[in-house]
Amino acid sequence: MANENIRELLKKSDFVMIGVCVLLAAACLFFAAKSAADAGNFLTIDSLFFTAVCLLLALTFVVVPALTLRERGIHPFRVGDEVPPARANEHVHFEGSTRLFLYVLLGLLALTVIEVFLAYIHVPLHIMLTILIGLSLIKAAMIVAYFMHLRFERMSLVLTLIPTIVICICLLFIVFPDSFRAGSLRATHTSAEPVAGSAPAHDGH
């Protein structure tokens, strides 16, 4: 019983030691980044020295817990190729080949290049906006359908999610046409303003 308690205490103290070391290493890394960022010209002896010292300290604090864990045969983050217990009874549903995802990626890249190219053509603002948003919607649909796997999910999920977001975004657009009017409203307002607005100011002086 007492033996077990000591073992548990040791475990706890090890845990505390490792935690403190990792925290100190993180702090040293932070100071290394800070000294690198604060130095106006990074490639000076001073800035290189301070950054190197901080990195060395961080390494020192990481090495101790890493060696301790390794010595005791503890590999908290190692994964083997055997199926871990958490996944043993899981039903996995995955469709799509590497080739398909590569095609989607190439399509997305091509659309991005077209968008950047279009941005340098002089066209009226609303036509440009329509084309860019149209291309972006195609890209979004490709990401949702293939990368987010929605095309291979059950239709009930698609019918729950997609109409929801489409209708909500359409509702957000209800007030949008006002923005076309707002400009002209303000123009008449500012042209009338000098008469109404300057009168009290002149009265004051």
Place this chain on the structure above:
Amino acid sequence: MSTEAHVGRLPATDWDGGALPYRVGHRKLGMWLFIVSDAMTFSAMLITYSYARVSSDAWPTPFPFYPSIIFSTTMTLFLLASSFTMVMAVRASAHNRLRAARHWIGATMFGGLAFLVLHLIEWEHLIHDGLRPFRLAGEWAHRWPEAPPLFGASFFAITGLHMFHVFTGVAYLGVIALRIGKTRHEDVEISGLYWHFVDLVWMFVFPLIYLMSVDFGG
């Protein structure tokens, strides 16, 4: 058609309340619902920005080809590439190749970090030029005298919120990569959903914020 007639039988259609009407776990459904709500947040912000822009007499178009457009296009390529590596991570995880999955997630995190670094450099340029949330940079006020001072507010708010999502995503993927031996495949897939959503939002932020503000003279 009485209820008794259904007792002991599996539901025949999607909608009569089986154990999994959507055939996804509750966590995945939760992430999908979060994504829908987050998409509404971003669309509200982007629509508000468009509203302010359309209703203004003028709007600054300050982004020169170099560095802004080159930087933002490179950032887009990094995000798209990281989305592809994330798909490959989910694929590897689906086949229980955990080591490969971890490496692909690492590549995804690299893409996200590269995006963050490039974007912070871009922010630094603009802040150095004097752009503030409610004040235009010095020279801009002369070039676009009729423009309202809202450019900085919309730019920093929208790209800042997106950058926060990228940062959160990198941290989230880091946790998933470290714990991949203890998680289920579904958890990897859910983190993938979040990452693709971050990518998807940028597909709208990039044209609306950057490409619509290209400086033709630059």
